[in-house]
Amino acid sequence: MLIDWFTVVAQIINFLILVWLLKRFLYKPILTAIDAREQRIAAKLADADAKKMEAQKERDAFQQKNEDFDKQRIERMNQVAEAVSAERAQLLDAARQESSDLRAQLQVTLKNERHNLNEALSHRAREEVFAIARKTLIDLADTTLEDRVTAVFLDRLRELDDGEMADLKLVFKASVDPLLIRTAFTLSTEQCAAIETTINGVLGEEKAVKFETAPDLISGIELVANGRKVAWSIASYLASLEESIDELLKDRDGIQLEVKPKAKTESDSQAKSE
Amino acid sequence: MHLSPDQIIFWQFGFFKLNATIVYTWGLMLVLVISSRLITRRLSTKLQRSRWQNLLEIIVTGINQQIREVGLNDPQKHLSFLGTLFLFVAMASLFTIVPGYEPPTGSLSTTAALAICVFVAVPLFGIEENGLSKYFQAYLKPMVIMLPFNIISEISRTLALAIRLFGNMMSGTLILAILLTVTPFIFPIVMNALGLLTGMVQAYIFSILATVYIAAASQARQSRPSSETKH
Numbered sequence: 198m199l200i201d202w203f204t205v206v207a208q209i210i211n212f213l214i215l216v217w218l219l220k221r222f223l224y225k226p227i228l229t230a231i232d233a234r235e236q237r238i239a240a241k242l243a244d245a246d247a248k249k250m251e252a253q254k255e256r257d258a259f260q261q262k263n264e265d266f267d268k269q270r271i272e273r274m275n276q277v278a279e280a281v282s283a284e285r286a287q288l289l290d291a292a293r294q295e296s297s298d299l300r301a302q303l304q305v306t307l308k309n310e311r312h313n314l315n316e317a318l319s320h321r322a323r324e325e326v327f328a329i330a331r332k333t334l335i336d337l338a339d340t341t342l343e344d345r346v347t348a349v350f351l352d353r354l355r356e357l358d359d360g361e362m363a364d365l366k367l368v369f370k371a372s373v374d375p376l377l378i379r380t381a382f383t384l385s386t387e388q389c390a391a392i393e394t395t396i397n398g399v400l401g402e403e404k405a406v407k408f409e410t411a412p413d414l415i416s417g418i419e420l421v422a423n424g425r426k427v428a429w430s431i432a433s434y435l436a437s438l439e440e441s442i443d444e445l446l447k448d449r450d451g452i453q454l455e456v457k458p459k460a461k462t463e464s465d466s467q468a469k470s471e
Numbered sequence: 472m473h474l475s476p477d478q479i480i481f482w483q484f485g486f487f488k489l490n491a492t493i494v495y496t497w498g499l500m501l502v503l504v505i506s507s508r509l510i511t512r513r514l515s516t517k518l519q520r521s522r523w524q525n526l527l528e529i530i531v532t533g534i535n536q537q538i539r540e541v542g543l544n545d546p547q548k549h550l551s552f553l554g555t556l557f558l559f560v561a562m563a564s565l566f567t568i569v570p571g572y573e574p575p576t577g578s579l580s581t582t583a584a585l586a587i588c589v590f591v592a593v594p595l596f597g598i599e600e601n602g603l604s605k606y607f608q609a610y611l612k613p614m615v616i617m618l619p620f621n622i623i624s625e626i627s628r629t630l631a632l633a634i635r636l637f638g639n640m641m642s643g644t645l646i647l648a649i650l651l652t653v654t655p656f657i658f659p660i661v662m663n664a665l666g667l668l669t670g671m672v673q674a675y676i677f678s679i680l681a682t683v684y685i686a687a688a689s690q691a692r693q694s695r696p697s698s699e700t701k702h
Contacts (some may be wrong), residue, residue, distance in 0.1 A: 198579050199475055199477075199578075199579040199580075200579050200583055201477045201488075201490070201580045201638075202580075203486055203487065204477050204488075204490060204492050204493060204578065204580035204581070204584075205580045205581075205583050205584045205587070206584075207493050207584075208492065208493070208496060208575070208580060208581045208584035209584045209586070209587060209588060211493070211496050211497070211500060212555070212559065212584060212585060212588055212589070214500070214696045215500050215503065215555055216551050216552055216553075216555045218500070218503075218507075219503060219504070219507060219554070219555050219558065220551040220555075221513055222504055222507040222508045223503075223507040223511060223527065223531070223554075224531060224547075224550050224551055224554060225515055227511060227514070227524075227527050227528055227531045228531065228547065228550075229514075230511075230514040230515070230516050230524070230528070231528060231531075231532065233516035234516050234518070237516060237517070238518075256701075364598060377593060390481070397600065418535035
């Protein structure tokens, strides 16, 4: 008989013991370890997924921030460009205004200078004319300028027409104050006496005469009484000289002014091109 | 010349005896349990692990997967029983490379004991899964007249399990013993290698058939397995 029943029973018991031992020492620990590892891997994968999601969120947020920043930058740039453009226009206006002010100021200064020059020229011309006339008279006619002025004045007084003479007499006679003779130079005693004599002769009565020196008369002589005046001076000659000098200066200024507007248009075109 | 290691008796006291089958079984049990204990003592739950742990994990997960593929949805419940069947039969064959060793599975007593274990386990797992009445009603299907045939089928397949394994293992050692006397060089080694292969195949067949029987009993059976594969 090949089957030994004792052995069969013993082997059944052995097998059951082996099942229990292997379950205790092999299957359970191995499966536990595998489960633990799977859980660990699953946790790591979940963690990685969470991190990935977080990274994605952060990436999205960063991208959004970048876009916002770009938008803001463009807006700011536009604002700055507008501000710069407005500032530029304002500055250009201010510069134009300043330029026109300066030009006006320059014109005023030029005018003043011309006026001063005229004054100086007149003064100089007067002095020169006097000096030349005086010297010429001494050299050619052996007389002084003052003598000739006085003589011419007295001639004019005498040569007044009848209407004027009557009018003048009426005024001079009505005058309470003495008649006033004003001269640019000091009269000599002879000249004073001659004047007094001539006036009395012309008026036909004795009238007190007062003499006064007035340098602003410009080498002239005048008779003043009761608001009326009879005078002779070289002021009219000087005025005509002044007029001719003025014309000369105006001609020169005209040439300069013709050049200046051209320069102005050039500067305008440069400003536009900028 | 002896056909079974049962016949090698080391100690006997009346009905009790200590034969080679029991002694070698104990030896196998010791090797299996001690090696398992040694390896599983320091198990790593991290990604880095020892080679031995890897080997055991491959074996355990392989058995687990095999049970699942056969049709048992909860393989871990059956792993201890079916895995131990496979490992015991496989190790019994593998140790034939040790000179002087007699595989306990070469004894009909051992294979009968294993077959009896399967014979008892099948209805136990089936009843646990489906309940007592539903399990026994399956014997009356497809009709009442099939009851004796179903019972004969249960007994015959258990016998077949025991004798198939015994025959294969016994023949292996017997052929080896005969060849050693006829051609003592080279040829017995080749036959030994062939014997190893046969042993592994038998271990697989034994455990997979047990799995199929348990799976068939555990599922709500509309029809019983009509026949079993003969090897």
